[in-house]
Amino acid sequence: MRRIKEVYDWLDHRLQLSGPIEEVVQHPVPRNTASWWYVFGSAAFTLLLLQIVTGILLAIVYVPSAGEAWNSLNVLNHQLQLGWFLRAMHGWGSDFMVAVVLVHMAQVFMFGAYKYPRELTWILGVFLLLMTLGMAFTGQVLRFDQDAYWGLGIGASITSRIPFIGGSLVHLLLGGPIIAGATLSRFFALHVFVIPGTMLLFAGLHVWMVLKLGINEWPMPGRIVRRSTYLQEYHKLTHEEGVPFVPVAFWKDAVFSGAIIAAVAVCAFVFGPYGPSGQPDPTIIQTVPKPDFFFLWIYAALAYLPPAMETPFILIVPVLGIAVLLALPFYASEGEKSWHRRPVAVLVLCTVAISWGVLTHLATFTPWSPHMDAWSGDPVPPRYLHSATPLVRQGAVIFQSKQCRNCHAVGGVGGQRGPALDSIATRMNEDQMIRQVLQGGGNMPAYGKNLSPAEVTALVSFLETLHPLNEMPAVDASRKEVQTSQAVPEPELKK
Amino acid sequence: MSSETVTKNEPQDEEKLTVSRRWLLLKLGIAFNGAVGLALVTPVIRYLLSPVKRDASYKSWIGLGPVEDFPLGETRLATYVNPFRRPWDGQTAGVACYVRRTSAQQFQVFAVNCAHLGCPVRWFPQSQLFMCPCHGGAYYADGSRASGPPERGLFTYDYKIVNGQLQIDAGQMPTLSNSAKLVNISNAKGDGPCAG
Numbered sequence: 001m002r003r004i005k006e007v008y009d010w011l012d013h014r015l016q017l018s019g020p021i022e023e024v025v026q027h028p029v030p031r032n033t034a035s036w037w038y039v040f041g042s043a044a045f046t047l048l049l050l051q052i053v054t055g056i057l058l059a060i061v062y063v064p065s066a067g068e069a070w071n072s073l074n075v076l077n078h079q080l081q082l083g084w085f086l087r088a089m090h091g092w093g094s095d096f097m098v099a100v101v102l103v104h105m106a107q108v109f110m111f112g113a114y115k116y117p118r119e120l121t122w123i124l125g126v127f128l129l130l131m132t133l134g135m136a137f138t139g140q141v142l143r144f145d146q147d148a149y150w151g152l153g154i155g156a157s158i159t160s161r162i163p164f165i166g167g168s169l170v171h172l173l174l175g176g177p178i179i180a181g182a183t184l185s186r187f188f189a190l191h192v193f194v195i196p197g198t199m200l201l202f203a204g205l206h207v208w209m210v211l212k213l214g215i216n217e218w219p220m221p222g223r224i225v226r227r228s229t230y231l232q233e234y235h236k237l238t239h240e241e242g243v244p245f246v247p248v249a250f251w252k253d254a255v256f257s258g259a260i261i262a263a264v265a266v267c268a269f270v271f272g273p274y275g276p277s278g279q280p281d282p283t284i285i286q287t288v289p290k291p292d293f294f295f296l297w298i299y300a301a302l303a304y305l306p307p308a309m310e311t312p313f314i315l316i317v318p319v320l321g322i323a324v325l326l327a328l329p330f331y332a333s334e335g336e337k338s339w340h341r342r343p344v345a346v347l348v349l350c351t352v353a354i355s356w357g358v359l360t361h362l363a364t365f366t367p368w369s370p371h372m373d374a375w376s377g378d379p380v381p382p383r384y385l386h387s388a389t390p391l392v393r394q395g396a397v398i399f400q401s402k403q404c405r406n407c408h409a410v411g412g413v414g415g416q417r418g419p420a421l422d423s424i425a426t427r428m429n430e431d432q433m434i435r436q437v438l439q440g441g442g443n444m445p446a447y448g449k450n451l452s453p454a455e456v457t458a459l460v461s462f463l464e465t466l467h468p469l470n471e472m473p474a475v476d477a478s479r480k481e482v483q484t485s486q487a488v489p490e491p492e493l494k495k
Numbered sequence: 496m497s498s499e500t501v502t503k504n505e506p507q508d509e510e511k512l513t514v515s516r517r518w519l520l521l522k523l524g525i526a527f528n529g530a531v532g533l534a535l536v537t538p539v540i541r542y543l544l545s546p547v548k549r550d551a552s553y554k555s556w557i558g559l560g561p562v563e564d565f566p567l568g569e570t571r572l573a574t575y576v577n578p579f580r581r582p583w584d585g586q587t588a589g590v591a592c593y594v595r596r597t598s599a600q601q602f603q604v605f606a607v608n609c610a611h612l613g614c615p616v617r618w619f620p621q622s623q624l625f626m627c628p629c630h631g632g633a634y635y636a637d638g639s640r641a642s643g644p645p646e647r648g649l650f651t652y653d654y655k656i657v658n659g660q661l662q663i664d665a666g667q668m669p670t671l672s673n674s675a676k677l678v679n680i681s682n683a684k685g686d687g688p689c690a691g
Contacts, residue, residue: 157608287628
């Protein structure tokens with residue numbers, strides 16, 4: 001024991017670190033900040049360290065070359081001891097990190113922590129969020145599979161919409177005219193050097209400011225932040241009523257960080273690594289590319305925007321959103337911190353969270369995408385063809401073979417791009433169906449050129465059988481009138 | 496302690512002189528570093544911008560095979576190796592495109608990339624439609640927009656026939672910034688039944 005003490009003293013005599021560390025450890029924090037709500041920042045930092053360690057371990061095997069990257073990932077997955085586990089840790093660590101950073105940001109926003117004097121801490125935090133998302137995207141690119149390849153294509157297509165310099169920016173993004181070796185190399189440099197380096201610097205400053213300015217106190221309704229009095233009030237909270245950071249607050253940070261790393265490990269062990277999916281061969285077009293979890297909401301938003309609004313939206317809204325986040329601490333640097341007195345802030349957070357959740361949920365089953373294999377893979381339910389006439393059966397065959405199923409579900413299976421057709425006959429009559437099939441419209445292509453008159457007749461007669469037993473099919477009102485007037489005897493009509 | 500006593504003992508104006516001279520030297524040092532930095536950084540910016548080139552310098556004529564490979568009235572997937580490539584590109588140097596032969600000498604060559612956000616569209620000969628798996632864009636056989644988010648038809652390559660070989664002018668990923676010749680929402684029905 002004495003030996004250890006000697007070594008410690010020898011080191012500290014030269015490093016001179018024990019003083020500053022002691023200062024950090026013992027600095028007083030407001031009593032009720034020793035709360036479970038204050039653990040997300042330290043957890044995010046711990047996850048950053050986990051990502052760096054697992055990233056380095058992967059980098060000693062990964063080959064950042066377009067021709068070899070995919071193979072090297074498969075070697076990691078299948079041929080190296082625990083290679084799959086490290087990939088899984090890095091992948092799940094990334095998901096956890098984005099999630100924890102978002103939760104941290106929401107908490108800080110709700111607690112009004114961006115107000116004076118912590119404006120710059122928030123601004124650095126905004127950049128740290130953007131870089132975390134940047135790491136998630138570039139990381140998806142390094143998993144150089146089909147999803148990564150076409151994800152880059154989407155990135156390039158969005159970039160190309162920037163007026164005037166779009167084309168040049170695409171070349172810069174891809175490192176050349178197409179997605180290829182140069183593209184992977186530059187994303188590797190971004191993912192491994194540029195962004196993490198900047199992130200470490202920013203995260204260091206972020207933590208430094210938290211320590212120097214003090215952790216945000218627990219917001220109390222009515223305790224207004226004023227530039228002139230805040231520092232004094234905060235001093236009172238820390239130096240008169242406060243508690244030492246270590247161990248009173250820090251033990252919760254430590255426990256939560258440990259729990260998060262354990263959760264990453266459990267997810268990694270149970271669910272395994274992400275991909276790689278199919279090889280990045282652009283000539284294999286039988287693929288349904290999909291972004292990683294935290295970009296699904298963008299995928300959904302891009303499907304639902306009206307075409308004409310899309311370019312302005314994707315070019316302007318992100319810039320505005322970031323500008324709003326950066327301007328927030330200047331716009332609201334004083335005033336109430338408590339969420340009890342900030343209804344707009346609560347509503348904004350709820351709206352953003354719910355929108356994000358809904359878009360992400362939609363993107364998990366992509367109702368806007370045709371199901372490419374539904375026409376050959378999902379048969380018409382046999383009960384729809386019981387005691388059907390040959391013409392109706394022929395119509396069902398055409399219904400399948402012309403890929404109607406790719407967009408229209410029947411019996412709960414098939415695409416959801418168009419409406420499900422199980423009760424179409426109650427909504428449209430024969431003439432309306434023929435018109436819709438031939439001319440399309442309302443997001444449906446026109447099939448006029450691709451169907452013979454006989455095929456149209458058969459198809460529509462099949463569609464006309466699609467109605468619940470207890471509901472009559474739709475008929476043309478005027479035609480019905482004609483039919484009934486023919487059927488009803490003359491004298492009764494005169495009544 | 497000792498340094499404090501030394502400075503106190505030194506005459507005031509000499510200290511000022513020393514300090515201002517040191518400051519001048521420091522400023523000179525910073526300016527020198529700035530100049531060296533600028534001289535180095537300028538060419539490095541050129542290095543960073545080297546992939547930015549005119550479209551024409553990436554494109555060239557490339558063969559897709561003999562015209563007999565593409566039957567009349569049909570749309571076939573063709574592949575080629577991008578004319579601009581690096582030895583380590585691997586599979587990514589390959590590119591796919593759709594070739595539609597409309598008559599003996601007339602073709603349409605479409606990029607597989609959806610005009611919306613670049614996903615690979617798939618050809619369905621039965622319904623004569625291209626469908627995109629990403630956001631549901633659909634195109635008619637002639638490449639015109641049928642439905643969905645794309646604002647225009649499929650991107651097309653210029654083609655020519657040389658010695659019975661079909662050649663296209665290709666070399667870079669088609670996007671709205673380099674291939675947008677026409678935005679035709681109004682003509683969204685292609686040449687449907689009403690047109691003829």
